[in-house]
Amino acid sequence: xxxxxxxxxxxxxxxxxxxxxxxxxxxxxxxxxxxxxxxxxxxxxxxxxxxxxxxxxxxxxxxxxxxxxxxxxxxxxxxxxxxxxxxxxxxxxxxxxxxxxxxxxxxxxxxxxxxxx
Numbered sequence: 001x002x003x004x005x006x007x008x009x010x011x012x013x014x015x016x017x018x019x020x021x022x023x024x025x026x027x028x029x030x031x032x033x034x035x036x037x038x039x040x041x042x043x044x045x046x047x048x049x050x051x052x053x054x055x056x057x058x059x060x061x062x063x064x065x066x067x068x069x070x071x072x073x074x075x076x077x078x079x080x081x082x083x084x085x086x087x088x089x090x091x092x093x094x095x096x097x098x099x100x101x102x103x104x105x106x107x108x109x110x111x112x113x114x115x116x117x
Contacts, residue, residue, distance in 0.1 A: 015062040019055050026051040 027048055035043040071079055 012062065012066045015066075016059065019059050019062075023055045024049055 030039075030044045030051070032046050033039045034041055039047070071082065074082060
């Protein structure tokens with residue numbers, strides 16, 4: 001298991017932190033512009049949405065770059081094992097989603113039958 005001092009993890013966390021600070025500062029500036037009447041509330045909302053979208057795209061790119069850099073240092077066997085672990089995690093999450101959906105449906109049926117009384 002990777003330690004907390006893993007350089008890739010540190011780079012990822014630094015990137016996430018920088019994006020979060022940048023997005024937060026952008027939201028603050030947009031709020032100030034709206035308060036001063038330099039832009040309308042609707043323009044502020046549009047700008048905030050655009051900043052949020054760009055931050056999400058940047059975060060995804062950072063994540064992809066880190067995964068790629070990590071995989072470049074692996075042998076083919078290590079990459080295959082890594083891909084298998086990721087596939088297992090995805091399958092587990094898919095199973096968790098299916099279980100939650102089933103439980104929610106059961107709760108709806110129970111709630112519906114109690115409401116009909």
